[in-house]
Amino acid sequence: GQSLEQPSEVTAVEGAIVQINCTYQTSGFYGLSWYQQHDGGAPTFLSYNALDGLEETGRFSSFLSRSDSYGYLLLQELQMKDSASYFCAFPLGSNTGKLIFGQGTTLQVKP
Amino acid sequence: EAQVTQNPRYLITVTGKKLTVTCSQNMNHEYMSWYRQDPGLGLRQIYYSMNVEVTDKGDVPEGYKVSRKEKRNFPLILESPSPNQTSLYFCASSFRNSPLHFGNGTRLTVT
Numbered sequence: 001g002q003s004l005e006q007p008s009e010v011t012a013v014e015g016a017i018v019q020i021n022c023t024y025q026t027s028g029f030y031g032l033s034w035y036q037q038h039d040g041g042a043p044t045f046l047s048y049n050a051l052d053g054l055e056e057t058g059r060f061s062s063f064l065s066r067s068d069s070y071g072y073l074l075l076q077e078l079q080m081k082d083s084a085s086y087f088c089a090f091p092l093g094s095n096t097g098k099l100i101f102g103q104g105t106t107l108q109v110k111p
Numbered sequence: 112e113a114q115v116t117q118n119p120r121y122l123i124t125v126t127g128k129k130l131t132v133t134c135s136q137n138m139n140h141e142y143m144s145w146y147r148q149d150p151g152l153g154l155r156q157i158y159y160s161m162n163v164e165v166t167d168k169g170d171v172p173e174g175y176k177v178s179r180k181e182k183r184n185f186p187l188i189l190e191s192p193s194p195n196q197t198s199l200y201f202c203a204s205s206f207r208n209s210p211l212h213f214g215n216g217t218r219l220t221v222t
Contacts, residue, residue: 035211045211097205101156
């Protein structure tokens, strides 16, 4: 079947770097996305990887290895406002609205 | 301003009383979808639509109905709500598999 696995919680200190991993199982792969959600709020898009390698967007980067069915989100220079839940997700086809999300990783940034 | 608008934000109802949660987007997106979010379970897709009059089931469609008569609107209908449908609901829209834009959520309580 298709699924994504993420750690449920990660804790880090302000100013540090943290990596949130996502491993997936799928019969066909069409890219991996990352979303951020502050407590109870709307998820917002962070990053997308269709090919292997690193995508950088400011303090956030996302990495993908299709051969390992693995990706991660890297957050640098952590700030208190980065405390949130982070979800990885992938579509089940190249032209489908069917999307699967991981269960989410809650990041707590401590002073 | 580009946005996805859900209404209502909060809703408390009783078992069996039909309700509709509205969703509207002003970005001319083809894709629209509904998710429910429960603690520890992440975002689970209920239904999705790839265009007007084209809808399909997500992972947890039981007890829900949708319609897509116009491109901008995608209402979620609960014909006979039950307590296990108490959840946080999100509507989202996008072009094809490009990033999802989420609404601000509807917190539903069924007693």
